[in-house]
Amino acid sequence: MQQTQTRLNHIARTRGEHCHDSPQLLLGWRGEMECEFDREAGRLNASTAAVVPAGAKHLFAGCDDCSELLVVDLSRVDSCLSALAEESKVDLVGRLFADSAFFDMPPVMVSTINVAVEQIRFFGARDSRH
Numbered sequence: 097m098q099q100t101q102t103r104l105n106h107i108a109r110t111r112g113e114h115c116h117d118s119p120q121l122l123l124g125w126r127g128e129m130e131c132e133f134d135r136e137a138g139r140l141n142a143s144t145a146a147v148v149p150a151g152a153k154h155l156f157a158g159c160d161d162c163s164e165l166l167v168v169d170l171s172r173v174d175s176c177l178s179a180l181a182e183e184s185k186v187d188l189v190g191r192l193f194a195d196s197a198f199f200d201m202p203p204v205m206v207s208t209i210n211v212a213v214e215q216i217r218f219f220g221a222r223d224s225r226h
Contacts, residue, residue: 100174104216105165107158114156119170119193120148123201123209127163131156131198138198140165143206147197154196166209166216 107129122131124140131138131146132155139159140146148154170177170189181188201209 098171098173100171100177101169102212102216103167103169104213105167107156107163107165108161109158109163111157112155113153115151115153116148116169117150118172119150119189121168121170122146122148123166123168123205125164125166125209125213127161128159129156129163129165130159133196136196136198140198143201145199145201145205147193147195147199149193149196152196166213 104125107127122140123145124142126142128139128141131140133148133152138144138146170193172178172189177189
């Protein structure tokens with residue numbers, strides 16, 4: 097993957113376990129989903145998010161029919177991220193995505209996610225991968 101990609105992931109009531117080659121940011125959008133990493137577990141909903149390091153095995157389970165996430169698959173070779181890392185002299189992806197973590201999103205981020213979802217829907221960028 098050359099560029100960072102954003103997609104909607106309709107989880108619904110599915111469950112499973114997997115890992116990804118790239119780090120991810122999982123942003124709760126609709127419904128609720130349980131997510132479990134080696135050292136912690138939490139729920140994703142419209143006000144929570146999770147950081148997933150590359151290669152981190154995680155369990156997931158949708159809690160209702162409308163469980164859906166906004167997923168950001170980060171690419172280490174993304175030109176924007178590379179430029180930010182070069183300017184800040186910090187490996188942003190490596191540092192920020194070194195460990196799994198759950199966090200509460202501030203209200204402005206929740207509003208931004210709603211706008212992003214509408215943009216993705218408008219341009220038809222929907223992917224069913226988990």
